[in-house]
Amino acid sequence: MKKILNNPADYVDEMLEGMVAAHPETYAQPVRRVIARAAGAKKGKVGIVTGGGSGHLPIFTGYVGTGLLDACAIGDVFASPSAEQMAEAIRLADGGAGVLRLYGNYGGDVMNFDMAGEMAEMEHDIRTTTVLLTDDVVSAPKEEAEKRRGVAGMVYAFKIAGAAAERGGDLDEVTRIARKTADACRSIGMALTPCTIPQAGKPTFEIGEAEMEMGMGIHGEPGIWRDAIKPADEIAEEMLERLMADQPLAKGDRISILVNSLGATPAEELYILYRHAKQKLDALGVEIVMPLVGRYATSMEMTGATITVIKLDEELETLLKAPADCAFWRV
């Protein structure tokens, strides 16, 4: 293992300490492993919390900020936070108008977050709702779409639901919009090399020097095929085809697209993927709004990319373009 760290056991806590120290105007850590807005919960505003394992920055903690999330519980690398930490995040996000739990569909996270909701209700009388992201199209067939994993679509969900809460929507309204956003997102990933979890010390999977894997998940979950690496245009073509097979796009549709690095893939290569995606969508007559290209949802130092497409209507587009501010992203 070749990593910049002191002790693997301190990896997450030292990362959080550094992040808060670098951006004190945005982040605070009032409780160990719970990141909240530096200014605290906004009175009368619906709170939005998320949570999950470390190793995905800017997801999850990075998106705490104005027009985005209110608080986030964070676990060890690729491991769920405890229910108690999640309950603390709910408490810190509560401005008296209830709290939406908005996160990716992973078994451990769901169990703990449900429990956290019960805790917050029992102890602080906070009403909570849940919306899960299930945007990874290869993780389960369309008939079992509710079993799919949540990946980079979370970025759109945080942004759009965050804007809905910021403009004063009540809990039911913010929940409805989050649900609608989650339903409109589709993602797919591909990987070239694995990453190493500090406390495990060895790579999450093995792959040949000249190979790629299509459909791989954000923690290295197996994809749909593994073969010799293809040219960028063919990779982008297949990814978009698979997304459109799940959610057809037609002339006149308005979408936003996120071409995301899994960590080690440079911006240069993301733009090469975006170039082909843009050509293909132009040819179909699909309008791209606010394209995002960069590092939004990573898997440590994994090499690879994900593409997310969200189909927009006027409501979602307005909220996507609303102002937002965190240390990793400004709109």
Place this chain on the structure above:
Amino acid sequence: MIDSSAIAKALSGIAAHTATASEELCSADGALGDGDLGITVSKGFAEAAETELPDDVGMALFAAAKAFQRVSSSSYGTLLATGFMAAAKLEKGKTEIAPDDIPVLVAAARDAMMARGKGNLGDKTVLDSLDAIAEALEGATPETMVDTAITAAGDAVEQFRNQPNRLGRARMFGEKSIGLADPGQLAFLRIVEGLKHG
């Protein structure tokens, strides 16, 4: 009378008894899973036993659930904490648990754990233990409840021993799990036995 201090005493008894049984439970779990169940259970109850409990018995059960989950966030730990929490919700605002409530609380715990763990009765899990206890406690007099529960939990272990596990990691062992006591059911038997040590 089951007030907050009686709950504290029961938790201490369970903590002591499951600590003694820790090795047995780890080796039962090691045959079908990752072998840490004894630690999960004894650590969880030790933490709950050390927690200061409020007079409100609902909030006392809640504090125990939180403490348990804090140190023991494995799926078995989360399930047990879920059970405590279900009972806590029903008792919130009271300073004593009425004996008549006990079968109801056990059944509520069973139902909440089934929902959270997405398990069914007959899968050879701790859910079957709770179900057997809830049923056995119906109509039992307060004095006989602990013994009745222990008998029911022990019977559940024996009744399921010769069936395969159908849920969780143990399910992967299929036929090999036949003849082995389910570690979760065995752990629950030791937990209920702990009530006698309080």
